[in-house]
Amino acid sequence: MPLRYIAGYSLLLLTRFWEKVFDQMWRVASLPERFVSIIWTTREIERYSRTDWNSWPSVRTYANADDWNSALELTLVERYFKNKGEILNLACGAGREAVLLARRGLRVTACDWSPRMIAEAQRRAREANVPVRFEVTDLLYALPYPEKAFDYLFLTNIAYSYLFPRYRRLRFLRQAYSMLKPGGVFLISFTCVEESSRQERLQWLFMQLRRSALFNRDYEPGDGFSGSFVHIFQAEELRREFEEAQFIITDWPWKQGFAVLAKP
Numbered sequence: 338m339p340l341r342y343i344a345g346y347s348l349l350l351l352t353r354f355w356e357k358v359f360d361q362m363w364r365v366a367s368l369p370e371r372f373v374s375i376i377w378t379t380r381e382i383e384r385y386s387r388t389d390w391n392s393w394p395s396v397r398t399y400a401n402a403d404d405w406n407s408a409l410e411l412t413l414v415e416r417y418f419k420n421k422g423e424i425l426n427l428a429c430g431a432g433r434e435a436v437l438l439a440r441r442g443l444r445v446t447a448c449d450w451s452p453r454m455i456a457e458a459q460r461r462a463r464e465a466n467v468p469v470r471f472e473v474t475d476l477l478y479a480l481p482y483p484e485k486a487f488d489y490l491f492l493t494n495i496a497y498s499y500l501f502p503r504y505r506r507l508r509f510l511r512q513a514y515s516m517l518k519p520g521g522v523f524l525i526s527f528t529c530v531e532e533s534s535r536q537e538r539l540q541w542l543f544m545q546l547r548r549s550a551l552f553n554r555d556y557e558p559g560d561g562f563s564g565s566f567v568h569i570f571q572a573e574e575l576r577r578e579f580e581e582a583q584f585i586i587t588d589w590p591w592k593q594g595f596a597v598l599a600k601p
């Protein structure tokens with residue numbers, strides 16, 4: 338075997354070795370942040386998330402997004418938002434989807450809890466010359482929209498996973514159900530579980546800690562931190578939430594983190 342071939346092969350092996358080492362180091366380095374969701378209360382998590390989403394770095398990240406997130410997102414929009422009705426774009430960020438939806442002829446209302454995101458979204462809608470009604474609104478509390486106001490609801494980019502604990506998600510889903518017209522469609526996206534025994538061990542530990550008043554008593558398996566606070570769903574858990582809020586699941590591309598819900 339030529340020496341050159343052996344040299345090249347050794348470099349490949351060395352790289353793989355370093356990748357493994359760095360992967361392990363990253364796992365250990367990111368361990369401390371995973372404990373925050375058992376230490377902070379729901380209010381403290383909310384306070385951090387609100388501030389973080391309203392920070393300039395977050396706004397700048399989303400201000401640069403100007404296309405559909407994925408081919409699937411576009412496919413679902415084309416398939417389910419055919420009639421040009423009233424749509425509510427929830428957690429709209431810096432206006433990416435609101436502008437894209439308005440360009441398709443939908444009458445768009447868009448909301449987000451971050452005033453800076455909304456200001457940027459307004460600027461972009463003006464620049465794109467599309468009419469969108471924007472509002473600063475928090476999905477964790479009472480929403481300011483009347484019953485049966487919308488044909489469609491749109492909550493994408495895993496934003497359903499930003500809502501927790503469960504009782505708050507259910508409160509949100511019930512409001513969403515009431516805001517939809519009968520026959521209306523809700524396109525919703527979330528983060529789904531990646532099995533890992535390490536995660537399960539940590540979750541077991543957190544469930545023990547949660548018994549003490551020193552820790553977050555609202556903690557639920559699946560709550561965690563990965564760049565931002567997210568709830569990672571199991572399929573059965575999510576199905577139960579949708580059904581408790583009376584939605585019918587009409588499409589369920591689970592692995593891609595989407596569901597299409599309907600109000601009969």
Ligand SMILES: C[S@@+](CC[C@H](N)C(=O)[O-])C[C@H]1O[C@@H](n2cnc3c(N)ncnc32)[C@H](O)[C@@H]1O
Pocket residue numbers: 390391399402427428429430431432433434448449450451454474475476477493494496499
């Ligand atoms: C991942 S970004 C997505 C933004 C936009 N949907 C997009 O795809 O470009 C998530 C957005 O959810 C918003 N958000 C998170 N929690 C929220 C809440 N409780 N109420 C309203 N908006 C929320 C954040 O401010 C942020 O703009």
